[in-house]
Amino acid sequence: MTNTGNRSRLRSLRTAWPSIVPVAALVVLGLSWGSSVMPPLAGAIAVVLIGAVLSAVYHAEVIAHRFGEPFGTLVLAVAVTVIEVALILTLMGSGSPGSQSLVRDTVFAAFMITVNGIAGLSLLIGAIRHGLAHFNPEGTGAALAVVSTLATLTLVLPAFTFARPGPEYSPLQLGFAAVASLALYAYFVVTQTVHHRDFFLPVPTLGKPQDRGHAPRPGLRATALSFGLLCFALVAVVGLAKTVAPTIAAGVTAAGIPGSFVGAVIALLVLLPEALAATRAAARDRMQTSLNLVYGSAIASIGLTIPAIAVASIWLEGPLTLGLGGTQIVLLILTVVVGALTVAPGRATRLQGCLHLVIFSAFVFLAMFP
Numbered sequence: 001m002t003n004t005g006n007r008s009r010l011r012s013l014r015t016a017w018p019s020i021v022p023v024a025a026l027v028v029l030g031l032s033w034g035s036s037v038m039p040p041l042a043g044a045i046a047v048v049l050i051g052a053v054l055s056a057v058y059h060a061e062v063i064a065h066r067f068g069e070p071f072g073t074l075v076l077a078v079a080v081t082v083i084e085v086a087l088i089l090t091l092m093g094s095g096s097p098g099s100q101s102l103v104r105d106t107v108f109a110a111f112m113i114t115v116n117g118i119a120g121l122s123l124l125i126g127a128i129r130h131g132l133a134h135f136n137p138e139g140t141g142a143a144l145a146v147v148s149t150l151a152t153l154t155l156v157l158p159a160f161t162f163a164r165p166g167p168e169y170s171p172l173q174l175g176f177a178a179v180a181s182l183a184l185y186a187y188f189v190v191t192q193t194v195h196h197r198d199f200f201l202p203v204p205t206l207g208k209p210q211d212r213g214h215a216p217r218p219g220l221r222a223t224a225l226s227f228g229l230l231c232f233a234l235v236a237v238v239g240l241a242k243t244v245a246p247t248i249a250a251g252v253t254a255a256g257i258p259g260s261f262v263g264a265v266i267a268l269l270v271l272l273p274e275a276l277a278a279t280r281a282a283a284r285d286r287m288q289t290s291l292n293l294v295y296g297s298a299i300a301s302i303g304l305t306i307p308a309i310a311v312a313s314i315w316l317e318g319p320l321t322l323g324l325g326g327t328q329i330v331l332l333i334l335t336v337v338v339g340a341l342t343v344a345p346g347r348a349t350r351l352q353g354c355l356h357l358v359i360f361s362a363f364v365f366l367a368m369f370p
Contacts, residue, residue: 018058022229025052025236032243042247049240050269053083056233057273059226066223074189077296079230081304083270084110086238088305089312101321103309104155105263108328110301111151112363113267114294115144115335118275120356122282122290123342127350135288137346139192139199143295144343146188148336150302153177156332159323167323171313174320178310185303192296202288203346261367271297291343327370331363 028048032041060079067075088106126133154177163170169177192200218226252262274297281290313320324332338359342352 018055019225019229021048021051021055022232022236024048025055025240026232029236029239029243033239042244045240045244049237049244050272052233052236052240053270054273056083056230056237057277059230059233061277062218062226063223063230066218074193074296077274077293077300078304079234080270080274080297081300082234083237084266084301085305085308086234087241087266087270088309090238090242092312092316100319102263102266103305103320104322104324105261106266107263107302107305108151108155108324108332109264109267109363109367110271111147111155111298112331112335112360113264113271114274114298114301115147115339116356116360116363118271118278118297119291119294119339119342120353120360121275122278122287122294122353123348123356124350124353125279126282126285126287126290127348127353129283130285133282133287133348133353134203134285135291135343135346135348136199136201136203137343139196139288140291140295140343140346141340142191142196142199143188143291143299144336144339146184147295147298147302148339150181150184150299150306151332151336153180154302154306154322155324156329157323158321159325159329161323164319166319166321167325168319168321174310174313174322178307181303182307185299188299188303192292200288200292202286257368258370264364264367267301327366331359331366335359 025048028045032045056079060075064075084106088102092102123133157177158169158173159167161169161173163173248262248265252258252265274293278290278293281287281293309320335356338355342348342356
């Protein structure tokens with residue numbers, strides 16, 4: 001009887017934690033707001049922050065499950081991008097070292113983490129579990145083309161323009177890049193959800209039911225509750241990030257790692273839950289869903305972050321460095337070429353997964369030891 005009761009309580013806790021964490025995070029935010037945070041306390045707050053991120057993505061998935069694919073991955077990508085933008089603006093507003101290039105470092109890190117790290121791991125898991133990873137080359141190829149164009153417009157071209165002495169856009173150029181990014185993102189969403197939605201639906205595998213093991217759709221009440229808790233979680237993430245921002249920057253500097261690695265830390269933090277969702281989908285032989293998450297996050301990270309930062313630059317002081325260095329441009333070009341060769345056939349082996357993981361490893365190593 002005792003074991004049965006313990007199992008029941010454990011199941012109840014697993015079910016209730018997404019509802020408890022956002023509220024608890026808001027309480028922690030209220031207690032720590034406006035006070036200086038010592039490293040041990042900052043570590044505890046960081047744990048709560050990660051819990052808030054996980055709960056935010058959980059509730060985004062509930063909302064997504066209500067409206068179906070590919071709307072599901074779209075909701076998740078937008079929620080993650082909101083968190084990312086909030087963290088960037090928080091750290092830039094704190095005046096931490098390297099804040100002028102924080103947008104570039106974070107967006108490029110998100111690009112490399114999604115398109116190489118998460119995609120490579122998902123392809124590897126899918127190929128190991130099911131022999132080959134199957135997906136739609138039409139939808140995946142279109143998504144790769146969009147993210148490649150966005151990355152070039154916002155991260156590569158600023159290093160070659162002449163309006164400003166450094167690798168940055170002039171206000172007029174930044175405005176053009178922001179409008180172009182937002183327009184391209186919006187039209188991609190219309191293509192994904194209206195014009196060619198079938199290109200982004202999971203590919204049925206011969207001999208396997210397509211929707212096996214899926215839970216029933218949540219009702220309107222559960223969806224509305226998840227939307228409210230998602231808002232609570234996002235508010236908590238923004239506030240707690242502002243609290244621990246100075247400690248994060250100081251810790252990176254104390255470790256002897258370049259300040260640009262702060263951007264990679266932010267991207268790793270906000271994309272960890274998405275990585276879990278993508279790898280779970282790959283393990284269930286739903287590679288298209290996994291790649292929708294991967295490329296949708298990369299597109300949203302650039303297509304929504306750059307316009308938001310362009311608006312915020314009106315009141316933020318100092319230059320906004322966007323142009324990548326030579327090493328990063330080489331890694332970006334290599335990623336696009338290998339990515340195109342990966343998605344073109346509509347199926348991938350373990351080798352393609354390993355290729356992307358090696359490129360991701362090179363990015364992490366060179367970010368720490370440039």
